[in-house]
Amino acid sequence: MSRLFLAPMEGLADYVLRDVLTSTGGFDGCVSEFVRVTGSLLPERVYERDTPEVLHGGHTPGGTPMVIQLLGSDPEWLALNAAHAATLSPHGLDLNFGCPAKVVNRHGGGAMLLADPEQLNRIVSSVRAAVPPGIPVTAKMRLGVSDTSLAIDCATALAEGGAASLVVHARTRDHGYRPPAHWEWIARIDAAVDVPVIANGEVWTVADWERCRAVSGCADVMIGRGAVSDPFLALRIRGQMDSSPSSEEWPTVLRHIVDYLKKLQTRVASRHEHGRVKMWLSYLKRTWPQAAELHAAIRRLHDSREISAVIEHCVATWWQPSSCMPTIRPRADAHAQQCHD
Structure with missing residues (x-):
């Protein structure tokens, strides 16, 4: 049976959207946003804030096992932090060698490390030695920095360093997230290493998942933006929902959006709920035209x-094309209140 990972x-x-997406079901596991490691030992409160699943036995509220991802470039500090993170009951520790963000790459982290297979090996070896044997250490990589010339060398270095499995995002750093994903390279990597390889990149639909598995030769797949665009994608792949989205699903999607917003509103010091909801809707627009409206x-x-209030009204009316337009006058009222204050 193939496995699916978020x-x-x-x-x-x-973690809020991770909670909502895994609550729909279908995932065998998920990986946290990266916890950045520099030159210090991170306190426990960092993990409780960014990966609160550690407070619940390493599971999301819906019961999906969670793996903590660490990002850094120094083997010793990564090893020290991994040893501490391992005491918090995650279901594994993952090392990030794929982030293409400039702010990360400027400091030699993420995908930039793919230019130095020997350093990859040192990092994984150090972390593996520091973490108890019962906790898997895994790695996520891209195909390279600007080209694929070191892809096999990097994967081999990670596997020989002790990575229990590899997730391969089938693009280089310079490719960013531009299609296509080069799944054929995942097949080459899979043939070159003796550890399980998980395919990742450009899986938006059930048909994409089928093609990805066929081209990469991998049974297991990790889904990212495809799951954000269609929260039921894992269930569709499992055959538990229709393979194609329909308008009848929109009321259920709305309830998930309401749930997401409510959870955002309970976060300590969160002031960007509106931006988060709009960002999610920008992805949902790929699947449901109602999301665009x-x-x-x-x-x-x-x-x-x-x-x-607008979204709750949509839920109550089960979506009429014009029913979600706000009828309140928030801007003027809010400004008047600020002036009186």
């Missing part, structure tokens, strides 16, 4: 309570 998505799928309806709103 990918780490820095800046997109924090809802996005337009809340586009100018910045108060999460106002956005919540």
Whole structure:
């Protein structure tokens, strides 16, 4: 039986969205956004804040096992932090060698490390030695920095360093997230290493999943933005829902959006709920045209309570094309209140 994993998505799928997406079912595991390691030992509160699943036996509220991902470039500090993170009951520790973000790459982390297979080996070896044998150490990589010339060398270095499995995002750093994903390279890597390889990249539909498995030769697949665009994608792949989305599913999607917003509103010091909801809707637009209309309806709103009222109204009316347009006058009222204060 093939396995499905929810990918780490820095800046997109924090633990709140991770909670919502795994609550729909279908995933065998998920990986956190990366916890950045520099030159210090991170306190426990960092993990409790960014990966609160550690407070619940390493599971999301829906019961999906969670793996903590670490990002850094120094083998010793990564090893020390991995040893500490291992005491918090995650279902594994993953090392990030795929992040293409410039702010990360400027400091020699993420995908930039793919230019140095020997350093990859040192990092994985150090972390593996520091972590108890019962906790898997895995790695996520891309095909290279600007080309694929070191892809096999990097994968081999990671496997020989002690990585229990590899997730391969089938693009280089310079490719970013531009299609296509080069799944044929995953097949070459899979043939070169003696550890399980999990395919990742450009899986948006059930048909994409089928092609990815066929081309890569991998049974297991990790899904990222495809799951954000269609929260039921894992269930469709499992055959538990229709393979194609339908408008009848939209009321259920709306309830998930309401759930997401409510969870965002309970976060300590969260002031960007409106942006998070709009970002998710921008992905949902790929799957449901109703998401585009809802996005337009809340586009100018910045108060999460106002956005919540609009979405709740949509839920109550089960979506009429014009029913989600706000009828409140938040901007003028809010400005008047600020002046009186």
